Amino acid sequence: MGIRVNPTGSAVFFPVFLLDGSSILTSCKGQIPREVRMLATQNDTAAGSGLLERISDARRRSDELFSLLRVESLYERPIPERHRIIFYVGHLEAFDWNLLHETVLGLKSHHPEFDRLFAFGIDPVGGGLPSDQPSDWPSLDAVREYVADLRATLDEQLGKRILAPDSQESRGKFSLDTLLNVAIEHRLMHVETLSYMFHQLPFDRKVRPERVRDEQENQQTLRSIPVVPRMVEIPAGVSTLGLARDSGIFGWDNEYEAQTVRVPAFNIDQYKVTNGEYLKFMLAGGYDTRSFWTIEDWNWRTANAISQPVFWRKAGDGRWFYRTMFEEVTLPLDWPVYVSHAEASAYARWAGKSLPTEAEWHRVAYGTVNDRETTYPWGNEPASSFDEARLGNFDFYSWDPAPVSAFPDAQSEFGVDDMLGNGWEWTSSIFAPFAGFEPFPFYPGYSANFFDGKHFVLKGGSARTAACMLRPTFRNWFQAQYQYVYAGFRCVSR
DSSP: OOOOOOTTSSOOOOOOOOOTTHHHHHHHTTTSOHHHHHHHHHHHHHHHHHHHHHHHHHHHHHHHHHTTBOGGGTTOOSSTTSOOHHHHHHHHHHHHHHHHTTTTTOOOOSOHHHHHHTSOOOOOOSSOOOOOOGGGSOOHHHHHHHHHHHHHHHHHHHHHHHHSTTTTOOBTTBOHHHHHHHHHHHHHHHHHHHHHHHHTSOGGGBOOOTHHHHHHHHHHTSOOOOOOOOEEEEOSEEEEESOOTTSSOOOOGGGOSOEEEEEOOEEEESSOOBHHHHHHHHHTTGGGOGGGSOHHHHHHHHHTTOOSOTTEEEOTTSOEEEEOSSOEEEOOTTSBOOOOHHHHHHHHHHTTOBOOOHHHHHHHHHOOTTSOOOSBTTBSSOGGGSOGGGTOSOTTOOSSOOOTTSOGGGOOTTSOOOOSSSSEEEEEEEOOOOTTOOOBTTBTHHHHTTOSSSEEEEESOOTTSOGGGOOTTOOEEEETTOOOSSEEOOOEEO
16 A cells, blocks of 8 residues: 555655535636636635645644654664655655755755655565664765754745745646645555554553553443344445546545446345454364465465454454453454455455455445445535544554444444544455556556566555545555455355
């Protein structure tokens, strides 16, 4: 998902909606009366100021996340497949700088070596792992000085640029609004994926925030009902996957072109599979039964001695415990299980079911009996229009999962729970282009490099997914054997 290698040195992107007013300039530029253009310019200036506020808020979130770590942890590598943490301290600012400084702001590089060093994330395929040592990286003071310098320069220049009369002139197909949204969403997505990394650090390497106790108390007030596993019948209908290029909504290259998929009737679990249900699979010998696993997944399981979810621990007396971000607790049986695609698929085979396709998942979340589609599972109003705590565990609501039955007000029209937040959901769909796919000319490998048959689509979101990412067309993706995502699943029968 999300944080990708960028072979060109330009940006890594995540989808956001265009701000109000941007479509006026795009569709009417050069064809509208002067007084309307003046109003549009005023609106764009206000929108630009709003973007700067959002950049500031996203920085606050990333700064707070890094503040959870003790200084000695910053050169650790909690997940073997990823960079050391110090890379990400520099990467977030390097990304913004590489995206904007030359082509948009006309600025020269302050530190070309660091611009290159902190430009690229990694997603190794085929077992290759990074081998760099802590001593290969710059000092923390040098990285912090680099970050502060870039922030100050960008803030000064962006403030001037947004107030300029031509601030909304596009560069090619992509406006300044779009690029600023890109920077915001990229940072917010790192805030989520860095949470996966920090989760794997020993507890004594982290500083527990005081507000975590308040979050836990909020979790206890959720009116969860007993989870009774059942399947819901979904009638045949259509799913509209992707975006139309003339929709006025910004999307990433893998979201185009829009297509309508006819989905036959099927049944789906009302709830995500819980830790309690998954424990039954384990006790039935699921990890030791070859027939439940593909060849690749079985080889991965045996080579790495995988015998349980990465967030679980079995005590010597046979009791199971769950590793949250800041402490270990008795395994919560009604929380969604977080596992890799390989483990989810093995469970589904054991249960005599399957993982849903991307189109099936979309049909459940956004479809209706009359084939109209909604923006969210609960309707067309954003979560901010309600008490968000009623609708799902997303937008940094909590550090931990919640019971899968905790949000009945967010049911889809078909009566299926917990479709947004509380853990991404694996699908059986290999990450592949839609018909009409065109790679971004400024970043041709963003998606295309991962159309390799080894990455699978996830939908929904987790507790650490920003609200602006809860969009029907967003496609997340990870490798099948990657265990560290806040990702669960539900099963279908056909």
